[in-house]
Amino acid sequence: MQLRLRTKQLWTVLAWTILAVAATRPASTNSDASEIDISIKPGDDFYRYANGEWLRTNTIPEGRSSYDTRAMLAEKTSARVADLMETAASAPAAPGTIAQKVGDYYSSFLDQRSIEARGFSPLADEMARIAAIGDKTSLSAYLGSTLNSEVEGLTANADHVFGIWINQGFEDPEHNVPHLWQGGLGMPDRDDYLDPSPPMAALRDRYRAHIRAVFELIGEADSRNKAARILSLEIRIAQAFAPDSDSADVFKQNNPWKRADFESKAPGLDWGAYLQSAGLAEQRDFIVWQPSAVIGISALVGSESIEVWKDYLRFHLLEHYSSVLPKALAAEHFAFYGTIMSGAQQMSDRRKEAVAATNGALGQAVGQLYTQRYFPPEAKRRAQAMAKDLITAYHSHISHLTWMSPQTRLKALAKLDALEVKVGYPDVWMDYSPLEVARGDAFGNMRRAEAFNRSRNLARLKQPVDPIEWPINPQTPGAVIMFSPNAEFFAAAILEPPYFDSQGDAASNYGSSGAAMAHEITHSFDELGNIYDAQGRLENWWTAEDRAKYREAGEKLVEQFNRYCPFRDLCGNGKQVLSENIADLAGLSVAHDAYVLSLKGNPDVTIDGLNGEQRFFLAFAKRWRKLQTETALREQLKRDIHAPGEYRSDTVRNVDAWYDEYKATTGDKLYLKPEDRVRIW
Numbered sequence: 001m002q003l004r005l006r007t008k009q010l011w012t013v014l015a016w017t018i019l020a021v022a023a024t025r026p027a028s029t030n031s032d033a034s035e036i037d038i039s040i041k042p043g044d045d046f047y048r049y050a051n052g053e054w055l056r057t058n059t060i061p062e063g064r065s066s067y068d069t070r071a072m073l074a075e076k077t078s079a080r081v082a083d084l085m086e087t088a089a090s091a092p093a094a095p096g097t098i099a100q101k102v103g104d105y106y107s108s109f110l111d112q113r114s115i116e117a118r119g120f121s122p123l124a125d126e127m128a129r130i131a132a133i134g135d136k137t138s139l140s141a142y143l144g145s146t147l148n149s150e151v152e153g154l155t156a157n158a159d160h161v162f163g164i165w166i167n168q169g170f171e172d173p174e175h176n177v178p179h180l181w182q183g184g185l186g187m188p189d190r191d192d193y194l195d196p197s198p199p200m201a202a203l204r205d206r207y208r209a210h211i212r213a214v215f216e217l218i219g220e221a222d223s224r225n226k227a228a229r230i231l232s233l234e235i236r237i238a239q240a241f242a243p244d245s246d247s248a249d250v251f252k253q254n255n256p257w258k259r260a261d262f263e264s265k266a267p268g269l270d271w272g273a274y275l276q277s278a279g280l281a282e283q284r285d286f287i288v289w290q291p292s293a294v295i296g297i298s299a300l301v302g303s304e305s306i307e308v309w310k311d312y313l314r315f316h317l318l319e320h321y322s323s324v325l326p327k328a329l330a331a332e333h334f335a336f337y338g339t340i341m342s343g344a345q346q347m348s349d350r351r352k353e354a355v356a357a358t359n360g361a362l363g364q365a366v367g368q369l370y371t372q373r374y375f376p377p378e379a380k381r382r383a384q385a386m387a388k389d390l391i392t393a394y395h396s397h398i399s400h401l402t403w404m405s406p407q408t409r410l411k412a413l414a415k416l417d418a419l420e421v422k423v424g425y426p427d428v429w430m431d432y433s434p435l436e437v438a439r440g441d442a443f444g445n446m447r448r449a450e451a452f453n454r455s456r457n458l459a460r461l462k463q464p465v466d467p468i469e470w471p472i473n474p475q476t477p478g479a480v481i482m483f484s485p486n487a488e489f490f491a492a493a494i495l496e497p498p499y500f501d502s503q504g505d506a507a508s509n510y511g512s513s514g515a516a517m518a519h520e521i522t523h524s525f526d527e528l529g530n531i532y533d534a535q536g537r538l539e540n541w542w543t544a545e546d547r548a549k550y551r552e553a554g555e556k557l558v559e560q561f562n563r564y565c566p567f568r569d570l571c572g573n574g575k576q577v578l579s580e581n582i583a584d585l586a587g588l589s590v591a592h593d594a595y596v597l598s599l600k601g602n603p604d605v606t607i608d609g610l611n612g613e614q615r616f617f618l619a620f621a622k623r624w625r626k627l628q629t630e631t632a633l634r635e636q637l638k639r640d641i642h643a644p645g646e647y648r649s650d651t652v653r654n655v656d657a658w659y660d661e662y663k664a665t666t667g668d669k670l671y672l673k674p675e676d677r678v679r680i681w
């Protein structure tokens with residue numbers, strides 16, 4: 001769920017017998033009614049009725065602007081993952097096991113004495129390779145060797161010349177192809193280099209000073225002039241980058257190139273040498289996301305002095321490995337990227353960095369340890385059963401849509417039938433046996449892990465498309481919607497209380513994580529997902545008429561949201577949050593039907609005086625609890641495509657069943673006349 005926009009473009013629950021469970025129900029952590037504020041009438045303010053006690057007894061942690069269920073879960077998960085790594089590091093396991101690899105990767109990263117003792121010597125062979133570059137061909141070959149496969153395709157910019165991601169073709173779902181995208185900049189955005197405003201010019205001065213400082217740490221001569229030339233090269237690289245507005249339009253990224261196109265369309269770089277050392281010598285088809293960048297950077301290889309390129313490569317080599325080289329380099333890295341670019345005052349704890357580095361290198365190995373301890377097969381089974389009920393309920397919703405034309409509806413149903421919804425963790429784990437992890441060798445471990453991921457990814461070019469290859473680690477509290485291929489993944493770490501309790505109450509599970517899953521499923525069919533068909537082919541399967549009717553159906557929801565005014569001078573902007581509000585509404589009503597399906601005609605039990613339906617809606621409202629500062633709330637209202645939690649919780653007022661359960665009637669603040677209740681999906 002923490003995905004950047006570009007990602008969204010591409011990417012972007014049990015035979016549960018109520019009676020048996022009622023008899024043996026363990027303490028449930030997800031249907032706790034003690035946080036209800038009984039002084040509030042649910043029909044007036046359902047959010048505060050459900051969360052009043054929680055909102056009163058919690059505070060925003062210092063240094064933050066908000067606190068919510070997601071933040072709580074993130075804290076819990078980080079503590080668990082750190083604990084797993086600490087345990088693996090302190091009780092050495094048999095060589096070659098995943099526990100050994102995780103433990104040794106983590107402890108080596110923390111072993112700063114060894115890192116200091118080695119100094120910059122681990123870079124010696126790589127530095128020698130750069131020093132040996134003598135012409136355009138050897139430069140091209142070196143650049144090709146830095147083309148590291150981006151593991152999950154989530155990296156917007158690569159820190160080397162061109163990023164690569166192996167995924168199915170936009171028009172050919174049967175075959176994996178290399179997707180090449182722009183890369184090679186040290187600062188994250190094109191505007192960091194090109195915006196002429198004084199603050200951005202000052203940022204560039206600081207970046208140049210940073211490059212110089214990095215060079216001085218390794219005793220490089222003439223660091224001042226070298227820094228200036230590197231910055232000037234990067235500015236010209238940035239000029240070739242596609243404007244940010246292009247990255248919102250995936251059709252602009254679908255540029256199939258044949259092997260021969262590189263020489264004819266993008267002269268300069270020695271493509272034969274580049275692709276050979278990139279491991280792509282035999283590749284005939286590519287997709288070039290930003291042709292201007294490939295053309296422009298290739299020309300710079302031809303026109304720019306080899307010596308400047310060599311300085312550039314030395315600098316980026318140091319940057320790339322700064323976390324596993326002497327502390328002085330990491331401190332300089334932080335002084336620029338942490339303090340100047342992000343405003344952070346303190347370097348994050350080395351342990352936190354070690355956790356992140358180990359997750360990055362050995363994601364699924366950590367995921368195995370995590371799920372063994374925290375996500376038993378029973379949890380997966382229940383989450384799968386819930387997902388199945390959601391799909392069944394969605395099938396019925398789509399079959400009855402009035403705004404969608406019959407031919408589009410058939411395509412939507414075909415897409416739903418083909419959709420893979422995966423929960424918890426992969427059915428088949430990644431095999432880490434070829435990867436050697438050695439205790440006390442942080443640099444070597446990082447380098448070997450990168451090489452391992454790279455060759456594993458390149459191998460996929462020769463393998464059939466695997467739509468259920470997990471793009472997110474089980475220990476990441478999040479989900480990924482893939483549009484191409486057509487699959488969604490809900491990690492074990494997000495299937496946790498208060499969202500999901502494998503031992504707990506089903507009604508609450510459906511109301512919370514069920515509604516969340518159905519929300520994400522909606523995106524595969526709405527104006528995000530409608531440009532990808534059932535196989536993930538880039539093709540808009542809606543008609544113009546479908547779109548017009550869909551937008552018309554959304555009008556009432558826009559108006560509903562426009563009327564929420566938390567401040568006298570600031571109200572909601574219904575258009576800005578419409579697409580997410582529609583998904584919330586669809587998620588809630590589909591999850592409700594799925595919950596009813598899960599009962600198989602049996603009555604649900606009563607817990608703490610609440611029946612199943614009541615717990616379902618209560619859990620939905622509890623998911624949105626959030627404390628935030630006024631500044632943060634104002635900022636969210638102005639910019640976020642997601643509505644503030646309170647109003648997301650108020651989605652319930654559009655669902656008839658909520659009125660039955662909470663006795664909301666005319667005169668209650670949330671009451672809507674039946675004809676004013678919105679239903680889109």
Ligand SMILES: [Zn+2]
Nearest residue numbers: 519523580583
């Ligand atoms: Zn959404």
